[in-house]
Amino acid sequence: MEQQSPAQEVTVGNARILIGDSRDVLALLDSESVQCCVTSPPYWGLRDYEHPAQLGAEESPKQYVENLVGIFREVRRVLRPTGTFWLNVGDGYARNGGVGVCGPNAKVGNTKRLIQKRNCRVPDCWGLKDRDLFGLPWRVAFALQEDGWILRSKITWVKKTPMPESVRNRPSSATEEIFLFAKEPGYYYDNQAVRERSGANLRNYWILSSNTGGGSHPAVFPHELARRCILLGSRPGDIVLDPFAGSGTTGIVAVELRRKAILVELNEAYARESEERLRKGVQERLWA
Ligand SMILES: C[S@@+](CC[C@H](N)C(=O)[O-])C[C@H]1O[C@@H](n2cnc3c(N)ncnc32)[C@H](O)[C@@H]1O
Numbered sequence: 001m002e003q004q005s006p007a008q009e010v011t012v013g014n015a016r017i018l019i020g021d022s023r024d025v026l027a028l029l030d031s032e033s034v035q036c037c038v039t040s041p042p043y044w045g046l047r048d049y050e051h052p053a054q055l056g057a058e059e060s061p062k063q064y065v066e067n068l069v070g071i072f073r074e075v076r077r078v079l080r081p082t083g084t085f086w087l088n089v090g091d092g093y094a095r096n097g098g099v100g101v102c103g104p105n106a107k108v109g110n111t112k113r114l115i116q117k118r119n120c121r122v123p124d125c126w127g128l129k130d131r132d133l134f135g136l137p138w139r140v141a142f143a144l145q146e147d148g149w150i151l152r153s154k155i156t157w158v159k160k161t162p163m164p165e166s167v168r169n170r171p172s173s174a175t176e177e178i179f180l181f182a183k184e185p186g187y188y189y190d191n192q193a194v195r196e197r198s199g200a201n202l203r204n205y206w207i208l209s210s211n212t213g214g215g216s217h218p219a220v221f222p223h224e225l226a227r228r229c230i231l232l233g234s235r236p237g238d239i240v241l242d243p244f245a246g247s248g249t250t251g252i253v254a255v256e257l258r259r260k261a262i263l264v265e266l267n268e269a270y271a272r273e274s275e276e277r278l279r280k281g282v283q284e285r286l287w288a
Contacts, residue, residue: 026074035238043090217247248274
């Protein structure tokens with residue numbers, strides 16, 4: 001196989017940042033080297049991450065699902081047999097006319113850098129009709145299941161401060177899905193690491209606040225989301241991977257929790273943002 005190399009690599013303490021396309025970069029990682037993968041890929045047709053190779057800008061949501069399955073197949077290869085994969089992925093609506101790539105195109109709240117094409121059409125797949133909810137999280141989950149992953153849990157992330165939506169003919173959306181996948185049935189899961197306040201086993205709905213004071217990245221997920229997945233799915237010293245790292249939340253939380261991190265990000269500006277956040281942590285001795 002032809003050896004590819006990521007555009008650039010930066011190491012900050014226990015974190016490696018690989019700047020490039022996950023489709024190329026993951027192939028460079030050793031098989032069975034990673035314990036836990038926590039990630040949130042671009043949602044289909046929503047935000048513009050300003051790179052020609054970005055995921056989420058495919059003409060069809062079917063192609064998007066196929067692309068994700070291919071990337072996560074590589075994630076399965078690099079996971080240890082006891083490894084877990086935590087996937088946060090969002091949904092959207094099919095639309096005729098208006099803006100968006102016929103995707104989740106509501107122009108709402110303070111979303112920025114939206115993918116916008118005028119006069120979009122409902123994609124010709126899955127029997128979709130104007131205003132149909134795609135059900136993308138489950139379509140991705142079923143496709144991954146079919147590809148070999150064991151689907152172990154669907155966790156509902158309940159947003160404390162959801163983005164306002166200007167809709168009048170359906171309830172406003174205030175939740176997202178997080179799926180827990182395992183590579184093999186005997187996977188590592190530390191059920192003592194995160195518990196309910198009562199001491200009971202953690203439930204599959206997580207009420208989480210957004211982070212405040214973030215950088216320039218438009219879609220940062222909550223630190224607490226990453227913290228829970230990493231604590232449940234890994235031990236100190238393990239490697240945690242995020243193939244769509246954005247501003248590096250997964251890596252920063254992983255290093256805070258004494259894990260090692262591998263972050264892959266296509267857009268150099270966001271990769272530099274995570275580098276800066278990680279360096280700040282090292283300088284301020286947030287972790288030693
Ligand atoms: C939803 S954001 C992740 C945000 C991250 N969880 C955080 O808290 O900052 C998805 C990221 O995937 C990146 N991306 C898009 N296509 C990619 C690809 N083919 N390979 C690697 N990264 C990609 C985008 O630039 C974007 O920063």
